[in-house]
Amino acid sequence: MTLCVVQATPTIPQERYHEDLTIRPLTDGKVVTAFTFTTLLGGASPRDPRDAESSAQHYTLFPLTLGQILREYSVTELHLSLNAGKWNYNSWGFPDHPSVGTGAELWAWMADGGPLSVDDRWMGLRNALAGLFCASLGSLDDRRTSSPASAFPLSSVPFPHDSTPYALRHATLPSEHVCTENLTPFLKLLPCKSRAGLARLLDPQRVFDTDWHGLGVHVRSTEAGIELRLGAQAVFDPVRRSRGKRRDWSFQSLFDRQIDVACPVASSSTIHLVVPDIRGYNLSPEPVASNDTVNVYSPTSHVPLDIAMSWPEEHIFKYPLPPPAPQTPLSVKRTLYGSSQTRGVLFVSFSNNDHSPITVGYLETLPALVTLWMHTMKVDVGGIARDDLVSDMIYHPPLLLANGHHGPSTLQTTLTIPGKSTLRLSVDVSKTFLKYTEHPPDAMRGWDLPPAVLFPVLLLLDGERTNASLAGQSIPKRIYTPTLLVDLPTPDFSMPYNVIILSCTLMTLIFGSIFNLLTRKWTIVKMHD
């Protein structure tokens, strides 16, 4: 058993650190930036949960605080993302790091077995990460935890010659707001912090003023060892910041900084600039390598580095009219219709922008605040009911757990959207009447529902599917829908509520006495002793 735990051997694992920045200027003037900091712990593999022995951990580049957590709870694969904003797939395309759901999302694959159960380790893990990243991950409890294995598959290499079962735990917290207090611990995990290298650019003042920004921590075990990828993405709007409404940008104008020092421990450090199709721009400085679509820069050889892009012939930026076609093959819109506090309709429309049909998995994980009524589910394309486009439907209603909580309900299905058409899915929902102690302090705000997830499905080619002809391609990456806000029946905890109570009581009293007067008759009954 100890053979599996490579860390137990006294050799210090080989550690390598890469950093990468991808910049994509978009047609609507926005600039998408994606930082990826990868640390590879060569030759290492996750701790087996059945192995009680704890060994010393010696890291040079790999962050110790995270390593300890991973070791303690024997996590094979971990994905944490903290995002703010709504990723606009239509105009920004697929993100470089796919986890872009609003708020916090945490999922982990853990090997089963050992003295502690998976759920106990999951609880420990989320509390430890909550402490590490200053985020309310502790509230990702059993009311929000589910296990949708096909949407979030295991990408790590499992333990060799061992049929250990693996378990997934997935939870989202859409109301989590990401801010500076999350960025600071994030930067501390980097070997050069934000003092050198690409992370030099991550100035909280600017990053948190972008249209969209998010942080991600991804750990998985590969053949080469344990890989930690720290990602930071931000979508800048230079037009908004510039006084003259121009779309020119530079590191200085976007981040208020330049890369003035290279990170000495980085084995590679590259910047990829995806050049736009439209010409008429000036770029400085000259790239170290370039092809038709990508320019490559290296901050190690060229410091200080301030990449700048300008459109000298453009007086002010004009938004393209008509707006450009969607950048992704599939556009999703999710809304909760209805104005009452007791019921509503969950409505999702999937628009295929391609000519060939698209098959995607659709996963909806809803806390027990709302109940889906599956018999009311309707699927139509252009007003015609098309139940044949839905397959492999799995629905788990909210379960009452041992501690009195209700688990989330999950709906997972595979949908086939015909080419150049819109599939509409609607399900009636009823909203729960909460106990008054269950309401949060801001009761009148409503409750956030986590985003739905569209995930790629493996298309079976052996003719197992009944309508294999319809199943075209799938999507390359997961798509997250925006979150929803649901209004539950909320008592007004303030003055008018008291007034209503009081007037109802008065009315009842008056009604009671009048009813008494009308129906009761007072007579004297003679009693015999």
Place this chain on the structure above:
Amino acid sequence: MDRIWPRRQNGNVVRLRRRKNATALIYRNLSKITTALLATGYLWMTLIPIPPLSQGVYIDENALQPAQVNTNWNWQDVHQADLYLHHLEGLRDKNATSEQRASFIRDEFAKLGLSAATQNYTFMTPSSNITGINAYAILNSPRTPGSEAIVISASWLSEVGKEPYNLRGIATVIALAGFLKNYSLWAKDIIFVIGDNYLDGIHAWLNAYHGTIPQNLDTDLLELTSGVIWNALNVDYSGHSFSHLGVFFEGLNGRLPNQDLINSLRLISHYTAGVPLVLYDHLELHDAPQNSLLTSAPEFMKRSPQLREFEHRARNVKRHVSYQARGRPSAPHGLFHRFRIDAITLYAIPADGPHGFFALGRIIESTLRTSNNLLERLHASFFFYILTTPATFMKIGTFLPSAVLVAVAMIFSGLGRWVEAGWVQESSSELQPQGKEDDGKAANATIATVATLQPTWRPRQRPVIPVITTICVTHCIGLLAFAMIDTSCFLQNQVVASWILLIALGLVPQALLTIIPSHPPETAPFSLLLQSFNLCLASTVISITSLLNFSLAATLAVTLGIPLICSHVFFRPSQTSTSHFNKPCQLAVHAAYWVLTWGWLLLPQEVEKAVWNWEVLGVWFAPFVCIVYAPLLMQAGLVGLSVMNEMLLG
């Protein structure tokens, strides 16, 4: 036990006696009590505008922080608004179609980098089909999940002032869209809606946004959506410049927005832009002395500050009641309330100056910042209130009792009739005090003694089936009348049809009277029972309505109170004179009831408007009048007629 029993019995006897006495006292003085309640109720209603009943407004929600920000709306943005206005005036002068207008507005939004779209809609109503095209755009605020939203809207038309087109309002909204996009501080998405026509555009848009598309609306779900809308500001700026900012707040079916929104606007308008805020388009009297009713009054009345104050407040209350009682939205903002959105209309009162786009833009910007501060929906302040002036309001407790007192008077007199119907007075001397035979009969004896002090009474049967049937029939007739009014052929030949309907409905009570079976001599008369039921029903209606829509309840209390309570008196032929002499007088009373019940049919515009409101906006006023109000008065007329009949029959 033996010692306790008698004591208990004694206690019960005392209680019974006390109760009997109290009931007897109330019954003896019933007419006095009813009169007193009625008088108090009506007096209270007339005193609603007096200053001591109002109190100063205040901000209840701490998060709002109105007028605490530095505004950035600048002359450059005013210039943009002027440019948009120029284009819009061109469209107006070209008599552009809805489609041209909507696509122009959509393109302007898209040029600003917002996601914009249009919405076609058609309302099918009995009289005509109403079509239009709305344009809207959504500003997806940076960093936000987009689950909450604020709406800024403007309609193409304006119905408040003299100028029919709300061009400056629309120009303000488009210029604001470009301006607001430059800031990352918005915590909620901002939706810009330009509704076609006056009310129906925004109504169609709201229904499509919330997925509640009614049967008679032909439109598709919106292409672009955002989150839950919390607040909405509707802009109505049709004049050239403005001197005061008016606020309209009454919504569909009498719903009001949270008062915090109006109070915030008042502070912002005053402190941020220096524009005085008034209610509706009612200028203060010192600003517009020609509006006063007191101009023809004697000099001492004209000079009295109290009277002038009273008049000003009474005007505001009257306007409020006229909107709320009819369930009519006072401006397009009122359509939002149905979806639990707090909304108001900012109306720039046309004048030669001194304010324009600059002041209005700053006010809206600051109000948006205030709404943006909200962490929860507005819930702290009042939803039931009467604004007597922008700075003073009445809490529900200071106006609700006035209508309820009238309702209480009605139910008292209804119950009085019920008791009256149950007993018949006898002049026999059969029932004599039996004397005190033993302790057990003491109570009986006391009651008997009480009875002998007054004329002797004998219980009689109260047959309620014919009465309840009659009441149901009258309400069904009301329903039929409503079904007739709500047809295209009625609305097309409105004048003729109104007269036919009016005469037919006037004959209904006479016809009903002939089929009512005459009551056997030992039972209560029909008229007494009908009046009792009629009063109790009307009182219940008023009390319940008063909690939902005070203005409607107060209007009902005024129109129903005395006619229902006194229906048996008005029609009764006086004992001394001959019936022949009384005929014209009774005819007049009859005609008065008839006019009060159905006379509104002769106000064609009012009827048309109410039916339109019901068909398009779903305002309950038209069916309420036909199915509840008119039948109640019809029953009262029937009471009078049957009183007359019973008198003639002997």
